[in-house]
Each structure stands twice: as C-alpha cells, then as structure tokens.
Amino acid sequence: MPGIDECLLEAMLLPGALGAGVADWTSGLALGAIGQAPGGDHEATAAETAELARTAAEHPGFGTHAEGAAGPAATGPPVEDLIITTRTAYHVLCFVETAFDSSVFLHLWLDREEGNLALARLRLRDLAERLVL
Amino acid sequence: MSTAIQKPPREARHGVSPMLVRLVTERATGALLRDRGTLYLCDGQVVHAESPAAPGIDVLLTAAGRLRPEGWQEAVDRAGPRGRVGRFLVESGQVGDGELEMCHLAALHDAAFFALAPTSGPTRFRYGVAHWMGPVRPVPAEAVEREAARRRELLEAIWRCPDLDTAPVVRSTRPPDAPLTPRQRAVLALADGVRTPLDIARLLGRPAFHTLVDMRRLAAFGAVESPRAPAPPPDTHAWAARMAAETTTPDVALLRRLRDALEATL
Numbered sequence: 001m002p003g004i005d006e007c008l009l010e011a012m013l014l015p016g017a018l019g020a021g022v023a024d025w026t027s028g029l030a031l032g033a034i035g036q037a038p039g040g041d042h043e044a045t046a047a048e049t050a051e052l053a054r055t056a057a058e059h060p061g062f063g064t065h066a067e068g069a070a071g072p073a074a075t076g077p078p079v080e081d082l083i084i085t086t087r088t089a090y091h092v093l094c095f096v097e098t099a100f101d102s103s104v105f106l107h108l109w110l111d112r113e114e115g116n117l118a119l120a121r122l123r124l125r126d127l128a129e130r131l132v133l
Numbered sequence: 134m135s136t137a138i139q140k141p142p143r144e145a146r147h148g149v150s151p152m153l154v155r156l157v158t159e160r161a162t163g164a165l166l167r168d169r170g171t172l173y174l175c176d177g178q179v180v181h182a183e184s185p186a187a188p189g190i191d192v193l194l195t196a197a198g199r200l201r202p203e204g205w206q207e208a209v210d211r212a213g214p215r216g217r218v219g220r221f222l223v224e225s226g227q228v229g230d231g232e233l234e235m236c237h238l239a240a241l242h243d244a245a246f247f248a249l250a251p252t253s254g255p256t257r258f259r260y261g262v263a264h265w266m267g268p269v270r271p272v273p274a275e276a277v278e279r280e281a282a283r284r285r286e287l288l289e290a291i292w293r294c295p296d297l298d299t300a301p302v303v304r305s306t307r308p309p310d311a312p313l314t315p316r317q318r319a320v321l322a323l324a325d326g327v328r329t330p331l332d333i334a335r336l337l338g339r340p341a342f343h344t345l346v347d348m349r350r351l352a353a354f355g356a357v358e359s360p361r362a363p364a365p366p367p368d369t370h371a372w373a374a375r376m377a378a379e380t381t382t383p384d385v386a387l388l389r390r391l392r393d394a395l396e397a398t399l
Contacts, residue, residue: 002231003230003233003234004231004234004270006230022235024239026316027242027284027287027340027343027346028283028287029238029242029280031234031238032270043280043283047283058316060312096235098199098232099197099199099232100194100338101193101337102235102236103316103343130231131229131231131232131235132232132235
C-alpha cells in the first residue's frame with residue numbers, strides 16, 4: 001500500500017524519467033511531485049496539466065461514464081490515460097480511479113531518447129492502481 | 134530528493150500573511166484560528182485544516198461508501214485521544230496510504246481555501262494545540278497559502294460571481310449553452326433551489342471547492358441562475374455607486390449582510 005511519495009519514487013525508476021507528479025484535475029492542486037518540472041515549477045505544471053486532463057476526461061467524444069453511473073460511488077473518467085509526444089519528450093497522464101469521489105491523475109515526464117513509452121504507460125497504470133489499494 | 138513542494142513566494146499579492154510567516158520561521162505548533170476555518174500547524178507545516186464551509190475528510194471517505202461511518206467513528210474513538218486517527222485508519226487496513234493522503238490533501242486544501250479567505254476577520258494562534266487526526270502528509274504553509282490564492286483566481290477566471298458560492302442553487306429554465314459533464318449533471322441533479330453548493334458537496338462527498346468550480350461553470354453556461362449580474366471588477370466604490378443608481382428600493386438582504394459583516398469585525 002504505497003503512499004504518494006513511494007509511487008512517485010517508483011515512477012522515477014523508469015528509464016528516461018525526468019519528473020513526475022500527482023495532481024487533481026478539477027482544482028489543479030499538486031498533491032506531490034518529484035524530479036524536474038517542465039517549466040521549473042511543479043505547482044504551475046500541475047495546474048496547467050490539470051486543464052488538459054480535464055478536457056480529455058470530460059470530452060464527450062471519448063465516451064461517457066458507465067451507464068447508470070449517476071451515484072456518487074461511480075468514479076473515474078472513461079479515459080485511462082493521455083499521451084503527448086513532443087520533439088524531445090513524452091508526457092503520460094494516467095487517471096487514478098478511487099472508491100471515493102476524486103479527480104486525481106499521475107503525470108510522468110519522460111525523455112524521448114531514453115524512455116520506453118510502452119513500459120512507462122503500463123508501469124504508470126500499475127502505480128495508479130496500487131495508489132488506491 | 135524530497136517530494137515536498139518548496140518554492141519561494143511568487144508575488145507580493147500572493148503574500149503570505151505576516152503572522153503565518155512568523156509561525157513558519159519559529160516552526161510553531163498549534164492552531165491558527167480565523168473566521169471561516171482553522172489551520173493546524175506542526176513544526177511550522179500545515180498538517181490539517183477545518184472549515185464549516187468545507188466537508189471534512191470523514192464526509193469525503195464515507196459519502197461514497199469507501200469507509201463505513203462506524204469504521205470512522207471507531208478510529209476517532211480509539212485513536213483520537215492519541216492524535217493518530219489517520220494512522221489508525223491505515224494500520225487497521227480500512228484505507229490505504231495513498232487513498233488517505235489523497236483524501237486528506239483534498240480536505241486540507243479545501244478547508245484552507247475558506248480559512249485563508251481575505252474577508253476573514255481577526256487571526257489568532259493557539260500554541261501547542263494538535264488535531265486528533267494526526268499528521269498525514271504535512272504541507273509547507275507557503276504552499277497552502279499559494280494554493281488558496283490560486284484557487285480564488287481560478288474561480289474568478291471561470292465566472293465572476295462570488296454570490297454563487299453561498300447562495301441556494303437555482304436551476305435555469307433555459308437549456309444550457311454547452312453540454313454538461315457527468316460530474317456537473319450530478320451537481321445539477323441535487324440543485325433544488327434550497328441546497329447551497331456546500332450542501333451539494335456534502336451529499337456527493339466532494340470537496341466544496343470542486344463544487345464551487347462546477348457552480349461557476351454551470352452559471353457561465355446558463356445552467357444555473359446567477360444570484361445577480363456578474364460583479365464588476367472589485368472596485369467597491371464604483372459598484373456601490375452603480376447599485377445605488379440602479380436600485381430604487383434598498384436591497385435589505387445585502388444591507389443586513391453588510392451590517393453583520395461590519396459588526397463581526399468590530
């Protein structure tokens with residue numbers, strides 16, 4: 001049952017990992033961060049990335065919540081993760097599903113030369129699941 | 134390589150209140166009491182926050198059934214006197230470390246947003262007071278205050294109508310300008326013209342601020358009624374003059390609120 005810090009430390013073990021964070025896509029809150037931030041500021045990165053995560057999470061074209069999921073127990077957007085490829089890096093945003101009402105996601109910043117996108121995506125999904133064990 | 138978010142204060146207008154700066158410098162432990170909430174410090178870091186305007190962590194954990202109310206009560210009864218309720222919840226296997234941290238940080242920043250609101254009156258600090266929750270994931274006081282300021286700006290950027298935060302939520306009769314998200318529909322489904330955003334937040338087990346964000350967006354889309362026209366820039370003199378020019382009858386409710394606010398600061 002790892003906490004936020006343990007999850008972030010594990011994310012940083014991935015080859016090519018530059019920085020990682022846990023943020024809330026409704027408020028833009030940075031719950032935790034490690035390593036470098038793309039703009040040098042983890043809080044600003046969380047707030048800005050949250051906008052992107054929210055757009056994806058709530059985009060009607062990407063599907064809707066499970067049918068009949070009006071109750072408060074229904075959590076998690078239909079989107080599992082979001083991958084952005086820049087000229088030098090990958091950004092993987094992975095949504096965390098919780099048994100309480102939340103809007104949390106993991107954000108991993110990965111060097112494009114050294115990083116392995118497939119591995120990072122699977123590891124991040126695994127971390128997102130273990131964060132709520 | 135610590136994951137605590139440390140950073141110098143950004144700008145003067147985000148300025149950390151002088152009292153908080155002093156408490157951080159002296160690594161104080163105790164409770165910072167303000168009109169709309171309380172921050173609990175341990176060694177100069179914020180370990181907990183409470184506000185009557187924000188659902189507590191117990192509501193966030195129990196509303197959706199993640200934790201049984203009896204489980205919470207048992208933790209408070211057994212570990213409260215030792216100030217270790219958070220640890221007890223984890224050690225008794227009721228919630229995971231990550232869940233507790235996520236939920237507690239959500240509740241902490243939610244309550245701090247109201248506790249640190251600039252309209253709050255006097256600030257007092259009671260040394261030595263600890264909260265029975267016990268430390269979960271301490272946050273630097275500067276980060277808490279920066280976050281509260283950022284949240285205020287976010288609300289203003291979405292739709293400038295502070296009265297939406299506290300007024301009963303009234304659904305609009307006309308169709309909204311944009312499709313609503315599932316989370317917004319859940320909020321709107323509970324709007325009955327009586328419940329306030331805080332009431333709705335409690336029922337959904339969501340932080341109050343998250344509901345305020347939805348409320349501003351819903352008002353911007355025209356899905357809920359704004360209590361009155363969006364407020365002009367915070368130039369109170371111009372606003373008062375305009376109100377005086379526009380209204381022939383005095384706004385009794387507004388005058389009462391003004392009187393209460395003035396009396397509260399005396």
